[in-house]
Amino acid sequence: MERNISLTVNGRQRELEVNDADTLLEVLRDGLKLWSVREACGVGACGSCTVLLDGRPVSACFLLAARLDGRSVETVEGLAGDDALHPIQQAFLENDAAQCGYCTPGFIMAAKALLEEHGDPTDDQIRDYLSGNLCRCGGYPNIMRAVRAAAARTSDR
């Protein structure tokens, strides 16, 4: 069935026509051209499709868009200001935390949720929270560094 939903995407309210079987990822990519939301495993395990739903991290690859009427979604595209990257993006850049970059948007969104929950996380908290985000290039040490740097920066603000 087709239905109309109202979804706030990166702060902007959108009226969308979706099919009941559409995933949130399909709506964000195919409908709104938000290419940072990437499908890899497709089954909730790898985190490359991580977006924030009302501030909480979720896998867009299997959420049904038709159930999200009235909710708010954030993707990496919504992070940067007019002339500056978001502190987490900046920290990823400065710490070379991306190799091919496929996993990076998912890590950044997961890190954002982490830092909202734990302003000054321990290494164990970072590892535990991000354990469901996989980097096929194996760039974990730099990702850890980037998240620590982002935590230092965001807690200073």
Add this chain to the structure above:
Amino acid sequence: MTIPAFDLLKPGSVAEASEMLLEHGDEARPIAGGTTLVILMKQRALRFSHLVDLQSIPGLERITDNDDGLSIGALATHRSVERSPLVQRRAPALAQAFSHVGNVRIRETASVGGNLAHADYRLDPPPALLVHGAEVVLAGAEGTRVVALKDFYRGMYETVLEPGEILVEVRVPHAAPAARTVYSRFSSLSANDWPCIGVAALLSLDNGNVGELALGLSGVAEAPLLAAGLERFQGESCSEELWDAVCDVVDEQLSPVSDLRGSADYKREMTRVWVRRTLRELAS
């Protein structure tokens, strides 16, 4: 669209959801978090013409403390249980068990009722609920009934849920003040993989002797298991020999299957290791 087309139905009440399920029979399923259901439909392992959206029924996600126990709404997410100060204080093993499920995104989405109704043999939460003597409240066209969780499972992926019946609440009786609980899971693959084995234990001590003792196990039988026959150890003094005897009683009740997380023999052996560890920890 990668998922074969279906219609999403939005009931306003449990009774309406139940009617919708009965109307569409085998062609319909209730959907809670969808972390199992949608993925299996996406993989085309399952196909339904109608999904009945339990999230559109208000009030099913509450966690409250009643005089005699916790009440957890079926739609409460794993994350809300894991982070609930109430659950952390009243039933720490339960908060631990939910915090081990998959990854943070799955836990933000998956529901308590969906976890139980899925009835997989290697889930983290059921053992901790079993040692607390949890009950599930099932609502259907014929009314509401309360079933002990240990009697809810009928076999692999099978429960006593009747057509049109919906799990609406989990009741978790408070443990006696002297009782301590713990949940330990053994992963044989990656850290956030499904457990190879999950062990929950509840133990109270009376002058160093065993008072109440309960063991819940996951991954080692067709369905989550509450070990029977442990009353016989009441009054015995805690010792390595006693834990061996407990392991012998537990071992008789196991029927593990070999899968990619370990062979049946390996799981039997590991069950001994983990039961002994959890009991040692609680007795120390």
